[in-house]
Amino acid sequence: MLPAICICLLAAFVAYAFLSSQSPLEDFPNGTVTSSPTVKPYSPTATTNPHTANPTVKPTSSGSSGTGGSSVTSNPSPPPTNTPDPDVPHETDHEKADDYQWNSSQVVDIVLNGNSITTSSPDTSNIQGSKITILSAGTYRITGTLTDGQIVVDTQDKNTTRLILNNIDVTCSSSAPIYVANAKKTILILAEDTVNTVKDVNTGRTDEPNAAVFSTADFTIFGGGQLNVQGNNNDGIASKDGLIIKSGIITVNAVDDGIRGKDYLIVKDGTLTLTTGGDGLKSDNTEDPSRGYIDIENGVLTITAGGDTVEAETDITINSGVLNLKSGGGSNSIISSTLSAKGIKAAVDVTINGGVFTIDSADDNIHSNKICTINQGSFSLSTADDAIHSDESIIINAGEISITKSYEGIESTEIVINGGAIHLTSSDDGINGAGGKDESGFQPGRPGGPPGQWSFVPGDCHLYINGGYIVLITDGDGIDINGPMEMTAGYVIVNGPTSIVNTALDWEGSFKTTGGFILGLGTPGTSIAPAMTASQTSSQCSLLINFRNMKSSGTLIHLQIDNGTNVITFDPVKNFQSIALSSPMLTTGITYQLFLGGSSTGTTLDGVYQNGEYTPTSGPVKTFIINSIVTKFDKV
Template identity: 35%
Template sequence: MRRRLIPLALPLTLAGLVLAGCAVTAQPTGTAQSAAASSVETIGDVDSTIPAAAAELLAANADGTVVRDDEWSVADAATVTLEGSTASSDSAGVSVDGSTVTITAAGVYRLTGTLEGQVVVEAPDDAQVVLVLDGAEIDTVSGSAIQVVTADDVAINLAAGSTNSVSATSSADADASAAIHADSDLTVSGSGSLTVTDSGNDGISATDDLAIIGGTITVDAADDALRGKDSLVVEDGTLTLTAGGDALKSDQEEDAAQGYVWIAGGTIDATAGDDGIDAWTDVLITGGTVSLATEDDGIHSETSLAIAGGEVTIGRSYEAIESADIRIAGGVTLLTSSDDGVNASGTTTSDGGMGGGGMQDSGETLTISGGTLVVDAGGDGLDSNGTIEITGGEVTVYGPTAQNNGALDSNGGITVTGGTLVAIGSTGMAESLEESSAQGWLAATASGSAGSTVQIQDADGTVIAQYAATKTFGSVVFSSSAITDGQSYTVTVDGTSTSVTAGVAAAGGMGGGMGTRR
């Protein structure tokens, strides 16, 4: 069983904070004073405001590193003036060789001006280095524009009111494969703006932890926009990301405690040629506003994926979210996909059967316990190679029009014990809930088109629920606390009514009925 500790903590939202300072040996920087000690923030007890579905995963992840703005002072900064093809500084921690500026000591450095060259950090392994970009423009035609070769923790702070830019043409085959590349932990903070362009590979990349805790950041990258190999955490800031590959990525494959992406706050608007968010282990969203448009998965993780807060909108995707263990526990999630909307898959590598993956329960889980989830899928709406369990929340699924997929699709059965579920889709592969579901449900063969009104009434004619369809459909599955098994209900579509008995599958779906598992 994996045992991991929680990553980067949020002091405003998570309780039980423990700061474990890691001593840093300060080196002389001329006019700059030594940098403050870096710190790793950990949590003993996760705040109860975070739903358990996500808190469990957070408590299992490895520590992340962040350099907070209160750990250093801009008053201590040594000034580095960028002057076209060269630069100048009075600091003993700065050397200039042609168009290459090298920082060799711990400390705070304020960069201003324009440089057609590179800024390189080669500080001691235990050094904390803070680069304050204050009206800085750094461009290079080869390699990284800002490269951290050695240091313990590095921060890039965007000075208040400043506009900064970094551009490069890095190579995926090079040691430094991003416009901003750090072989260390890297934090981006501040309230200024930063535009990063890399026409060769990644935008901002760290081989350890990458934390974004502030700033207005625009990245346009040939491959990945933001990549933290050990972890990628976004706590605050306004991010506009354009990526030929993944927009946000963590890909540490050697440690099950790392390789995660955590979105805790901020605003993210991302367009990706591959995945919007991609993690080797877990993806966790507990806050913020995330808007994604992708050519492949909107959000993909190999292990677990939890949405427990914030607002997530995936306006374009092949599959909107995919993982072996998917947990929706809070927030507002709006998904649009050309194939599956929510796909719990990946525990096994077998392929085949109806639409791939076979028909056996292979252990994947899709659990919905809270929040609002709306799915508009060209393929299956909610799909699990294992089970689907709904215990709370508001779930609305507008499923496929084609008959080879269904609004609901599971290999291990669907159970509902709380919340509200409506699934409107085609009839060919339509699936109903398990008879063992504690909450009442109904299923009806009822046809309509985009704009049709679907109304559900009890025996007294009281309207229990009403929905507006987004596309052509032939089946309706509904479950809420207002439904009682064995009772009669009426499903009306544009004035045409169908009487159904709660807990009884409609005729015509998969296997001669709507796939009720017995």
């Protein structure tokens, strides 16, 4: 049986009210969907599995991950995010309430006149031709154009320096047009209804300042105006300390990274449009585990990057916003194995509490080296690799996840699904429990192609399904776990592979079922009924039926109790030769009838008929009694 790697193509999209909830289809009258199921909000105490404890409490090794204090606009509200360590300097020292307040009577005017500069307060600055160096903290309003000049902040003051950009157009051929060489804190204010342009020139220089807007100290961007940045030499906007984007309409084109905050990058709001040859948003402090993080609290972000669109050296936390991300040319591109072109990538944890995401990547859409937690959000994902990947653990509590293209859909050592709605179609495995780092345990892939396969190193992997609504359409294994599986609740449909070397349901050890509904279609010998290899700890019955011949897609599957009570009527989208089923409707001592073909009234939701009446064209292909936890029939 082939080991696990996959692309996933996510299928039908369910209405938002249904998808944004938690455990759809928890109770099915007569085993069928009678209406759009009600989904419950995430509750970490709703199940007894120890792996479902509040996932937003991160390991101590993760360090501080930002305020995370912004409430999520979608419902239900997620659990609280990390609380920063009070002993660690934090960005709350960066932002103060009075940062955005100043005395207009004390504003110093600076006028840019092409190749010269004038100021209303000569004592606070030094002017040399087309270069002005601000020497004192204060508030400065800058207007006009520099054809080749520079604005420098170099002050020893402990107070804040504010630069109000009032329709400026500054080009510098030798350095950063706006350069904060020394300051306690600098705030770049985009005056309302203004358009401000800053651009440098490609000189090939690599030393600092290596961005068109560059700061060595804490830096904030704020205001209702526009800022257009051309980073023709390297980065667009960069801070060697922390960078906060409070608001503004910001457009960046950069040959390398778009916006970089070394210690942290916090986007509180604003409209950001980035086009970069390197990464889009980036925080890259590798020396301090409490730094190097990105927080996105809100905003509209459109990022097209040659590398990663959002990349942090430690954590990424997203509370809300609209993110349209494209990396590495998108999911139809082939990239070098040495290039990282992921959508959202964190070297430690990714926590998503809300937002609307459209991500098209040549590499993983969402990637974490440790823990990836999705508490809420709407996701449309397309990738040439994994849609959601974490080296250690993925926890999905709620949200709507639509994976329209991927190699493997959801991959991690441990996967916990407590809720949400997932639609996924894959060219290989849909949900893959594989140990270690991305591509670990694999033979090398073909040049320019997806990662290799065939030699997954066995690992202590787990899948826990405690709720949610999951629909998989896969060419590889539907669910492939290099370890045990456990299902306590939820609803799962697998339109699995037609090749005998893959399977609809595949695990090592055991599959313990104590609740929920799972239907897996595949080929004989590859679909194993849940708990087939497990101990009798499973309390819910399972059924495996293998047919003599392949059945065509569109051939209705209808299972009922012999008194006519419906268990399921299903319209498969792929050919099948095997049915694996576990349902609360399967009870020992009860007689069941299986029909193939025929027709049904009612409507379908992902192939499941609702509120309909089934009409057979012939008698049952199999009448049987459930006589144990696992009942199996071959060559039907």
